[in-house]
Amino acid sequence: MNGRTKWGIIAAGEGANRISFQYYSQFRNPAIEDRVLLLNTTTADVKLDKTFEYIISKDAGLQQVYEEVKRSRICIFGKSPSGAGNNWKLGENEAREDFDSIVKYITGLKLAERDVILGIATLGGGTGNGSLPYIIHRLKRGEDLAYRREISYLALGIVPYDFEAPQRYFNTICGLTRLLKYGEDGRQNADMLLLVDNSQVERMLKVGISAREERYYQINQEIIKAVNMLIAPSSLGAKSTIDVADYYQLPSNIGVYHFTPCMSLGNDPEIFEIETALEMAASNPMAPLDLKTATMAYIVAVVPQKYVDSGKFSQEDLEAKAHEWAVKNIAGEWGGILRYASLVSSKEQETLDVMILLGGFSFDKILAKSLQKYYDFIDILRVDKGEVELKDESDPRIRVRISMKDIETIETRLKEYIALTQEKIGKVQEVKTDLLEKLEEWGFGKRRK
Amino acid sequence: MNEYKLTAIAIWIILGLGFVFLINFGVAQVTYFGISIILLSLVGSVVYTWWKTQSDKTVDKLKAEILLKIKKDYADGQKLIAEAGEMVNVDNVRRDLESLRSNLINLKFYDADFNTTEEAKKYTLTVIEQENRRVEQRLRSLEALAAIEVKPKLDEYIQELRVKLDKLRKAGYKIGEEVENFETIEAQESKTLREMLEKKKKLTEKFVSILNKCAAEAGEILTTSQRYGVIKIVEHALLKIKTEDFDGCVILLVDARSRLKDFLKDFFAIEKNEFSASVEGIYKLLDGEQVEPEKMREIEELRSWVLYISDPGTIGELQDLKVQFKNAVASTIAELHEKLRSLEEEIKAYAPSREIWTSDELAEPLVRRVSAEDELRVFTRYATNALEHIGKQLAKDSAFIKILKNYDKVEQIISKKLEGEGKLSATALNVKYPEKFLMLYSKKHPDTEYTESTATLRVKARV
Numbered sequence: 065m066n067g068r069t070k071w072g073i074i075a076a077g078e079g080a081n082r083i084s085f086q087y088y089s090q091f092r093n094p095a096i097e098d099r100v101l102l103l104n105t106t107t108a109d110v111k112l113d114k115t116f117e118y119i120i121s122k123d124a125g126l127q128q129v130y131e132e133v134k135r136s137r138i139c140i141f142g143k144s145p146s147g148a149g150n151n152w153k154l155g156e157n158e159a160r161e162d163f164d165s166i167v168k169y170i171t172g173l174k175l176a177e178r179d180v181i182l183g184i185a186t187l188g189g190g191t192g193n194g195s196l197p198y199i200i201h202r203l204k205r206g207e208d209l210a211y212r213r214e215i216s217y218l219a220l221g222i223v224p225y226d227f228e229a230p231q232r233y234f235n236t237i238c239g240l241t242r243l244l245k246y247g248e249d250g251r252q253n254a255d256m257l258l259l260v261d262n263s264q265v266e267r268m269l270k271v272g273i274s275a276r277e278e279r280y281y282q283i284n285q286e287i288i289k290a291v292n293m294l295i296a297p298s299s300l301g302a303k304s305t306i307d308v309a310d311y312y313q314l315p316s317n318i319g320v321y322h323f324t325p326c327m328s329l330g331n332d333p334e335i336f337e338i339e340t341a342l343e344m345a346a347s348n349p350m351a352p353l354d355l356k357t358a359t360m361a362y363i364v365a366v367v368p369q370k371y372v373d374s375g376k377f378s379q380e381d382l383e384a385k386a387h388e389w390a391v392k393n394i395a396g397e398w399g400g401i402l403r404y405a406s407l408v409s410s411k412e413q414e415t416l417d418v419m420i421l422l423g424g425f426s427f428d429k430i431l432a433k434s435l436q437k438y439y440d441f442i443d444i445l446r447v448d449k450g451e452v453e454l455k456d457e458s459d460p461r462i463r464v465r466i467s468m469k470d471i472e473t474i475e476t477r478l479k480e481y482i483a484l485t486q487e488k489i490g491k492v493q494e495v496k497t498d499l500l501e502k503l504e505e506w507g508f509g510k511r512r513k
Numbered sequence: 514m515n516e517y518k519l520t521a522i523a524i525w526i527i528l529g530l531g532f533v534f535l536i537n538f539g540v541a542q543v544t545y546f547g548i549s550i551i552l553l554s555l556v557g558s559v560v561y562t563w564w565k566t567q568s569d570k571t572v573d574k575l576k577a578e579i580l581l582k583i584k585k586d587y588a589d590g591q592k593l594i595a596e597a598g599e600m601v602n603v604d605n606v607r608r609d610l611e612s613l614r615s616n617l618i619n620l621k622f623y624d625a626d627f628n629t630t631e632e633a634k635k636y637t638l639t640v641i642e643q644e645n646r647r648v649e650q651r652l653r654s655l656e657a658l659a660a661i662e663v664k665p666k667l668d669e670y671i672q673e674l675r676v677k678l679d680k681l682r683k684a685g686y687k688i689g690e691e692v693e694n695f696e697t698i699e700a701q702e703s704k705t706l707r708e709m710l711e712k713k714k715k716l717t718e719k720f721v722s723i724l725n726k727c728a729a730e731a732g733e734i735l736t737t738s739q740r741y742g743v744i745k746i747v748e749h750a751l752l753k754i755k756t757e758d759f760d761g762c763v764i765l766l767v768d769a770r771s772r773l774k775d776f777l778k779d780f781f782a783i784e785k786n787e788f789s790a791s792v793e794g795i796y797k798l799l800d801g802e803q804v805e806p807e808k809m810r811e812i813e814e815l816r817s818w819v820l821y822i823s824d825p826g827t828i829g830e831l832q833d834l835k836v837q838f839k840n841a842v843a844s845t846i847a848e849l850h851e852k853l854r855s856l857e858e859e860i861k862a863y864a865p866s867r868e869i870w871t872s873d874e875l876a877e878p879l880v881r882r883v884s885a886e887d888e889l890r891v892f893t894r895y896a897t898n899a900l901e902h903i904g905k906q907l908a909k910d911s912a913f914i915k916i917l918k919n920y921d922k923v924e925q926i927i928s929k930k931l932e933g934e935g936k937l938s939a940t941a942l943n944v945k946y947p948e949k950f951l952m953l954y955s956k957k958h959p960d961t962e963y964t965e966s967t968a969t970l971r972v973k974a975r976v
């Protein structure tokens with residue numbers, strides 16, 4: 065890798081804004097530094113203050129960070145005085161109308177060729193979910209950024225809690241699909257889509273019932289850790305670098321490019337072996353999934369420098385263990401179709417941290433809860449001249465029209481993507497083919513006779 | 514001359530004034546004038562005569578001072594040259610000095626005893642001053658002549674002292690610093706006879722002080738040696754030392770030192786061996802992970818000292834090192850014991866089952882028995898016992914606390930692995946101390962049991 069790849073975070077909508085503010089106020093990953101941009105629709109300052117109120121209440125020093133963020137890191141877009149409400153279509157429209165000012169802010173991040181943009185949005189809302197797919201599409205396909213084609217666009221989508229209302233799931237299905245495919249031709253949009261599910265992370269964290277803000281806060285901390293782990297293999301301590309492009313190039317070729325991080329952090333290296341850490345990580349996926357359907361696995365282990373020096377951990381050993389683990393746990397006899405492992409040594413860290421980025425898994429479990437609510441929502445829509453009007457539950461002033469055709473297109477695209485995913489899973493799982501038979505078929509065996 | 518002219522002019526002016534008064538005011542007035550003039554003249558001449566004698570006296574005083582200075586210069590020069598004469602033959606210089614003196618006597622500046630004469634006052638100040646300069650110059654050149662003779666002799670003298678210092682140092686006396694001071698003085702520049710003689714004096718003083726120091730050192734070693742026996746010869750020899758006799762003194766000192774060394778050799782060897790055995794034995798028991806780095810460094814330093822020390826004369830230092838070592842080890846043991854205690858407190862907070870862990874009862878009495886007051890052999894035995902026990906206990910407890918701290922995570926793994934076959938062997942659990950985790954698990958989950966012989970955990974059959 066020539067020089068360090070720079071990362072920039074673009075966080076659209078309230079939930080994503082909170083995540084990046086939490087990152088901005090606590091961490092400074094050397095790859096991201098302060099390249100964080102918060103996007104939100106025109107709303108009164110009061111609303112912004114409310115968004116960060118809880119985080120700031122945790123630490124008086126953060127008030128100043130907030131002022132700083134407000135001064136230079138927030139881009140307010142759109143013309144509607146009431147914001148996007150819960151309407152993704154409105155969020156998309158606003159972004160389209162005000163794209164010039166968005167681009168200005170993004171240019172301000174000073175990214176260059178081969179850098180990475182990580183877009184974050186909650187899938188249940190309107191602003192982020194509506195605008196992020198559009199923004200990624202425009203940046204990637206339009207002429208707004210000189211270096212657009214050289215940039216990698218990763219998207220992180222946050223799936224709502226199990227208990228949230230149907231409209232949120234309508235948004236989720238649409239947003240998820242639009243991050244995967246967008247535009248007239250329905251081509252691939254984000255280079256890679258990372259999925260995190262609120263309820264799943266909460267189960268994993270074993271958070272008891274507490275205030276909503278605290279629950280978000282804790283989930284967001286985990287998301288930040290996952291982002292840091294994602295970046296680790298391109299850092300200086302990596303024994304085998306995984307470049308960002310390595311993450312998504314092959315998946316994009318295959319046409320299946322959704323992933324979910326699974327982490328096991330803070331382990332005592334004196335007690336835990338890599339095998340165990342992998343097992344623990346795998347039992348903590350950040351979105352519900354069936355391990356046996358995962359066809360891709362990227363494994364990142366961050367370990368204290370001294371254990372690498374002493375030979376307790378090594379890249380070779382990690383690869384061997386990763387292979388063993390994958391064969392036993394993920395799709396197919398060979399342990400998936402794509403696997404990378406990267407050992408990163410750290411001078412600052414005392415613990416053994418492991419992340420497995422699982423990809424290509426079946427959408428079954430995620431859709432199990434979404435789909436029913438999605439259809440419930442569609443069913444109650446009143447179609448008028450091939451269009452439906454969506455109203456915001458909390459603010460009836462906010463309304464927008466979507467054509468049924470658009471909704472159908474989205475549905476079809478998702479179906480196609482799911483079908484392809486299932487096909488790949490099936491193929492990988494089936495590779496039980498008798499090799500001898502295959503060889504004979506190719507003529508090898510016969511020649512011997 | 515001027516005095517007369519001035520007087521004549523004054524008389525003429527007075528006469529003129531008298532004539533002018535006579536014409537203008539008449540005889541009666543002029544008489545008053547005349548009388549007062551005569552009185553004034555009388556007072557004036559008395560004052561003048563007094564002033565004149567005073568100034569003549571000043572010149573005489575100056576002459577006397579210069580004559581005295583010449584005498585003093587001569588005496589100084591004579592003294593320096595006499596001192597030089599103690600080192601080298603300077604008879605010709607001395608002869609020239611003598612003739613300088615007779616010359617001054619011939620001139621009648623001084624009498625035969627070289628005291629100032631009355632006749633000398635007949636010479637003008639200038640003549641006396643010129644003679645002063647001449648004598649100064651002459652003395653300077655005579656001193657320079659003497660210096661040329663003295664120089665090689667002084668070098669030789671210094672060389673001799675250095676040889677002696679070397680002998681003392683080789684004998685084992687600790688005079689490194691003093692020798693350095695000596696060399697500093699030696700390096701100072703000395704060009705004139707005075708400087709050379711001054712340097713010689715200073716070096717001699719320094720040398721004497723070194724001799725005294727060596728004598729004191731020998732005395733100290735002698736005192737230490739008396740614990741092992743009596744060496745009368747050295748005792749007498751030290752009493753005989755006279756620092757004025759450099760040669761004799763150095764011989765005595767060197768001899769005393771070597772006799773002491775011989776006498777102490779066996780004792781020293783025995784003590785050193787015993788000491789280093791103790792140090793090595795204890796050092797082996799110190800775990801770098803447990804002992805504070807500062808303590809470790811202190812003991813390592815003592816250890817290298819013990820290895821380095823080899824002169825039986827330093828047996829006293831060996832004793833000091835022993836005390837330091839015992840103190841360092843005793844406080845290390847106390848620290849480790851404290852560490853063990855706080856680790857136990859930490860473990861107790863988890864309230865582990867008594868079957869798995871019990872607090873240690875042995876360390877306390879073992880530590881109490883360690884005392885730096887004890888003789889080294891006794892001390893070493895007790896310290897070894899305490900260190901062995903505490904070290905083992907610390908290692909065990911540090912592992913155990915790690916197990917406790919990580920138990921929650923491992924518990925989940927065990928539960929998951931048990932789900933399948935209902936049993937789990939230690940080898941299948943990829944963590945350190947798997948047996949301990951399994952055992953702990955069985956204590957917390959009564960529906961499971963752990964078999965130590967096979968290191969397997971299994972779910973009890975339901976009845």
Ligand SMILES: Nc1nc2c(ncn2[C@@H]2O[C@H](COP(=O)(O)OP(=O)(O)O)[C@@H](O)[C@H]2O)c(=O)[nH]1
Pocket residue numbers: 076077078079080082083148149150186187188189190191192193222223224225228232262280281283284
């Ligand atoms: N993980 C997480 N989810 C959030 C947070 N805030 C809101 N959400 C989720 O995001 C959805 C609402 O979207 P939000 O970001 O508030 O709306 P937007 O501003 O219109 O994009 C719901 O499904 C919430 O559960 C947050 O701070 N963290």
